[in-house]
Structure formats: C-alpha cells, structure tokens
Amino acid sequence: MINVLIVEDDPMVTYINSNFLKKLEGFNLIKSVDSIAKAKESIKELKPNLILLDVFLPKGNGIDLLKWIRKEEIRSDVILITAEKNIESVQEAFRYGAIDYLIKPFTFNRYKDALLQYKERFNKFKNGTEIEQKTIDKYIMSGNTVEQKIDNINDLEKGLSKHTYNKIWDALIRWDRKHFTSEELAEYLGMARVTVRRYLEYMNKNGKLDIVIEYGKVGRPQHKYKMKKV
Structure with missing residues (x-):
C-alpha cells in the first residue's frame, strides 16, 4: 500500500484529489494538510511514500517544501499539482526530484496515469535489489x-x-x-x-x-x- 499525503490549501481541490485517489487501488490517503508548517510536521511523523503538493500555499511555497524534503534526505516522492505554469517553477520542480507535474485543472485520466505509473515504479523498485536498463x-x-x-x-x-x-x-x-x-x-x-x-x-x-x-x-x-x- 502506498501512503499518500496531500498538501493543498484549497478545500475543493483537496476533495477532488482525495476522491480521485479513492478510485485507484493500492493508495492510502493518510492525511491532508493546508500549510507548509503542517506539511513538515506530518512528513516527519507519518513518513508518506508519496506527497501530492501544491505550489501556492499560505506562508510558503511548495517548491521550497520540495527543497526542504531533499535537504532533509526524506525518502518521499513528490508530484506537483498546481496552477503554477511558470516554466522556471516547472524546471525547478524537476531539478529537485519531482516525479510529475500536473497543472490545474487536470483530468482524472491524467491524474490516474500519473498515479498508476508511480505505483508501477514503486512496486518494481520495492520488490528487488537490482534492476535492468x-x-x-x-x-x-x-x-x-x-x-x-x-x-x-x-x-x-x-x-x-x-x-x-x-x-x-x-x-x-x-x-x-x-x-x-x-x-x-x-x-x-x-x-x-x-x-x-x-x-x-x-x-x-x-x-x-x-x-x-x-x-x-x-x-x-x-x-x-x-x-x-x-
């Protein structure tokens, strides 16, 4: 089971994300938070496998949280789900290890593809010690x-x-x-x-x-x- 943390300050988007997630097998929503501070506490405490992260957050920026995750060497993967279309933000997200970037408004098919591809990779890496090219x-x-x-x-x-x-x-x-x-x-x-x-x-x-x-x-x-x- 893949444990997921949603970091999103818009209740409607949180509702959509959580309901989409319920439609996909193999994922477990452990918590939803609406700020950087709450996100850091939850990440340290719950150690999620996957974080669905917005960029625009109260008193902080999702990209900065992603940088913090990497600096702290936390083993959580991140998918950005945001209205931010600035090319510099997209590039920076990938530089700091985001595995996908979904721009709002997004479709269920795009969301599903991102999550299922992640699940396939997660399970493949989890169940082996070596991997072929x-x-x-x-x-x-x-x-x-x-x-x-x-x-x-x-x-x-x-x-x-x-x-x-x-x-x-x-x-x-x-x-x-x-x-x-x-x-x-x-x-x-x-x-x-x-x-x-x-x-x-x-x-x-x-x-x-x-x-x-x-x-x-x-x-x-x-x-x-x-x-x-x-």
Whole structure:
C-alpha cells in the first residue's frame, strides 16, 4: 500500500484529489494538510511514500517544501499539482526530484496515469535489489521526440489519454524494434494489450505507424506495426 499525503490549501481541490485517489487501488490517503508548517510536521511523523503538493500555499511555497524534503534526505516522492505554469517553477520542480507535474485543472485520466505509473515504479523498485536498463527506461520519458508527441495532434479520440499516448510513443523511440505486435509492446510496457492496441491503431490512423500483415503456415495472420521514417 502506498501512503499518500496531500498538501493543498484549497478545500475543493483537496476533495477532488482525495476522491480521485479513492478510485485507484493500492493508495492510502493518510492525511491532508493546508500549510507548509503542517506539511513538515506530518512528513516527519507519518513518513508518506508519496506527497501530492501544491505550489501556492499560505506562508510558503511548495517548491521550497520540495527543497526542504531533499535537504532533509526524506525518502518521499513528490508530484506537483498546481496552477503554477511558470516554466522556471516547472524546471525547478524537476531539478529537485519531482516525479510529475500536473497543472490545474487536470483530468482524472491524467491524474490516474500519473498515479498508476508511480505505483508501477514503486512496486518494481520495492520488490528487488537490482534492476535492468530496460526496466529503468520504462520510467524515463524521452525528451528527444517532442515534435512527434500528441501535443501536435488536435483531435485525440475520446477516452484516450495524452499522457499514455506519449508514454507509448517514447517507448517506441527507445525500443529499437523493426516490427512488433501489440502483445510484445504491452509486455514491454507492463500495460494491458487491449489498451496498447487501441493507441497503436490510433497512431496508424494518424500516419505515425504502418501495419504489416504476416501470414504464417498455421493460424491467423499476425498484425505487426512499424514506425514510419520521418
């Protein structure tokens, strides 16, 4: 179980965060606080695994709290959930180890993607003593392919998540496979095959991928995907 502390001074946002969290298995909200001072006390006392942190707080700033957490060598991960869009604040958050940054107002799908990706990484790291490069690569977003990401596609189909799309696209860039099936990619990502296939079909429809049909001697033909050269 992942213990979560919410640091947020807006009661409505706290309510939304806590209700979203209840919809996700594996997370336990241990407390919600509305100030830097209360946050420091709760962090020392409760030692949360994950902190959902606002930037704009009474008598303090969430980024300063993040710096304090790192200075004190506290082993808590932090996701920023804030209306702050200033690029310097975003960069500073990542410099001090924030694992994600959600800008208000955020959707449940984006929130869910952030929390589930964190849970996957948390459980993977918790249950082992060594880790392979390909596992690390699953949790590191590539910064070299921004022009190919979903930000440049205006009409994302209903039910698809921008965050999940970008996660799959970044994996394809890193994976270096000439042809692949949805099953192979799903196993690599640790995601459901039906989910991965839906995104691959969307990428194919939007000209990002080609579909190659391979006919074997026995059984149904196999649909494989390949990235188009750009």
